[in-house]
Amino acid sequence: MLDFIVNHQTCTKCGQCVTDCLATIISLNEDGPFIAPEKEANCYRCQHCLTICPTGSISILGLDPEKSLPLTGDFPNATQMELLIKGRRSIRHYKPENLEPEVVQRLLDVASHAPTGRNDRQLLFTIVDDRDKLAKLREEMMNGLGRIIREKSLPEGREFFADIYKAWEEQGIDTLFRGAPHLLLVSAPSDTATPVQDCLIAMTTFELFAQALGVGTVWDGLLKWAICDLMPEFRSRLGIPENHVFGYAMVFGKPAVHYARTAQRETAQIHRIN
Template sequence: MLNFKVNEERCIRCGKCITDCPPMCISMQEGDFPVIQDENRCLRCQHCLAVCPTGAISILDLDPDNSIELKYELPTAHSMETLIKGRRSVRKYKKKALETKTITKLLETAWHAPTGTNAQAVLFTATTTAEATEELRKEIYSKLGKLLTDSDFDENDMRFKYLQMAYGAYTNHDVDVILRGAPHILIASAPKTIPLPKEDCIIALTTFDLLAQSMGVGTLWDGMLKWCVDDFFPELAHKLGVPEDHEIGYSMVFGHPSIQYRRTVQRAATEMNLVNRF
């Protein structure tokens, strides 16, 4: 049940909830208040709740007064530009773990990222302690050693070359190239049955990445970790609690950075394809 309700004392009958409804399932007869005629068409996107200027719309038993008003604390274009241009891939971390409430805040906020058809099905799997991550690290390298010894790899397989390099760095120099010594890992997965599982995961991780940077938390998009838990050792994903019917979109490591960057870098000219006539 949607439990779509209109506070008649607040509603000014402006029609914004009707005009902004993506599946156009809200209507209003002259002199009446907005109603949803066909609940099966509703995407549960809450656009009606968000667009109402007086907070008159409630849906899914959600109180509009519990939402954050968007007139407060929106970042400026300059601050967003600085965040986007100033984010760095962090490869050096303090061994201290983040507080669980910080991890939860990051994940709860990042989960608001857009999803195809409003599926809202992304699952975040994260280690909350440095000890759990260390156990995963040890198991990855243990399995990797056996894999590189026992398997007949295609020498032209790029994954083989990178993982072989990582294993050598770890065993010969105690340098962790795969997890970079980070205290936490993050895997985004989604059911294979939804329209865009991989894309939804990457959008969610991008949102997490930018929010983390704004909170002083370092991140690194970790393709080698994804190879390990997705391509070569799926039993690790299962042990971490990733459902078997999920597709892993990508993975990250994160934590307190042990370095601080002081300025943005200067990229080459942006590649653009600007079409002004078709």
């Protein structure tokens, strides 16, 4: 059941919900907008009808429009967005402390708004939200890595993990997790429309909002390789379902470094089609 409810006292019958319905299942009569029961199965659950209604007269899926944030022109301006994007840096030095739980939850709540292919919205955010837990995981993974190296089982192209382990074993240098207190893994069922892309879009959303909150992040390709190519047993250890595609890994926390200016990149490579 879609639970499509219209407040007829405030509805102006403007028809915007009808025009913007992607599934074209909303109709309008003299009483206002409605969805015929036989068309409900075709709903994309995109909530366009709820969000476009200027008077907040539409509820769907049991959602209260009063609990949505109003879009009143409070978006960051173009200059602010440009600075956020250009000023984003990969952080590889972190303070040895946890983020506040409400900050972590807010990051995840915002990341869950990232678009997904076909509006599947089946992403799984797997998180280590405590630095002591992550330290234990790091110890387990380093021990596993050491075993693989001693057995001379590193696959071709991943020989550099021997140097990562040596730096950890001899100098306590944590190249795998960068000393961060928190870890985020994003995965999606393999039978969704775009599982890998969905994971990357969500993680990019997470990262940009993290920057806005003063939280540092780094895309952790080394950890992804370690799990996918060297120690796949850690998929189950971390609770990633067997039918999921592991999109990517990211560590994050309070940065111990702060950058003063943006980097200067080369002009984008552009191919314009005539």
